[in-house]
Amino acid sequence: MATDSDEVIIVMPGGRARVSLVPLLRRCLDQPRQSWPDVVADWLAAVRRELPDQVSAELGPADVEQLRLRLIPAAATPEADNYLAMPFGTHFTAMVVVNRPERLDLLTLAQVAQLGGDPEGLVRIAVRQTVERELVSLDVRDHELPGGGSVRLLASDGNPFVTTALMSVKRFLPDGADNGALVAAPQYSAVMLHRVVGRVQDRAVALHRLANSMFAAATDPCTDQIFWWHGGEFHPVRVVAGESAGAVQVRMPEALAPVVERLDRGH
Known part of the structure; x- marks a missing residue:
């Protein structure tokens, strides 16, 4: 050490x-x-x-x-x-x-x-x-995210370079992603993107659970961390267990507090 x-x-x-x-x-x-x-x-x-x-x-x-x-x-x-x-x-x-x-x-x-x-x-x-x-041959599909909304999955079985697509996140996002996207890379062969609209905390919990299940089952695990891609930067979003059974806490990036507040107000 x-x-x-x-x-x-x-x-x-x-x-x-x-x-x-x-x-x-x-x-x-x-x-x-x-x-x-x-x-x-x-x-x-x-x-x-x-x-x-x-x-x-x-x-x-x-x-x-x-x-x-x-x-x-x-x-x-x-x-x-x-x-x-x-x-x-x-x-x-x-x-x-x-x-x-x-x-x-x-x-x-x-x-x-x-x-x-x-x-x-x-x-x-x-x-x-x-x-x-x-x-160029990535399989790009939209899937329903538990609790509502959709997640865009970029995947290619056995391809250890899919995470490199995170260097061009905007290219893979749908139009209207002015608030950026929640991002997960649970496997080197799979990346998930969720366009941020409205209240972001609930979507973060759903994406975190999905990413963690993929990470745990992966033969090529990358990271179980999720991020909020905003302004060209990756900001960690932490989802942690709460005090009561089944409860969770979502700790949003301090740098994006004004964005979170605006989205919570519905703007």
Whole structure:
């Protein structure tokens, strides 16, 4: 563990991974003490799933065709000193990966040098190839959200790059999404968007429950956190158990308090 921060550093093939403990601490605060061992075990399993099994020692020109951009939760981000990665807002990181037939390899900075030493150029290639080869065939459908309203599901079975569509949320929203959208990415192969209209708290609870059920059942879990995408930024929305059975509390982003108040008034 880093002695002066809330992070752990994990030694792994090709370098180190720096993993934030903040999401774990927040999750523990939302759960009774007797549930903490299970919470920690689930967090450790999720972190392990994000670590690469291996990093290729060498790359050649042909491997450029396999470059993709993958959006992952910031808490699972490998140390930026070793890999070609960049923050996407506060809560996500965009990782350049090599899309092998049976696995994904993180692209190290040493490999960037092998490919000509142009990180920005490789990122542009990875973005273009992800859009053209991974995102054009997404299944986009609207489904009824429990309690009313609808949720737009972007999905592609076995596709680990669907979350990269979050870099272009507006493209997938229906017209009239002036208040943004509630967003969930429970799986790397599935993203959910709900256009915000009217009172947002009830819709947040419904989306949270749906996202958590998908996250728990997923073979490719991404995050059980939901966000409010507004003004081009992702703001966390926290849904926590209340004091009485079945009750929940919705903690909306402070930055969006004026928007919540306006929507509650029906404007």
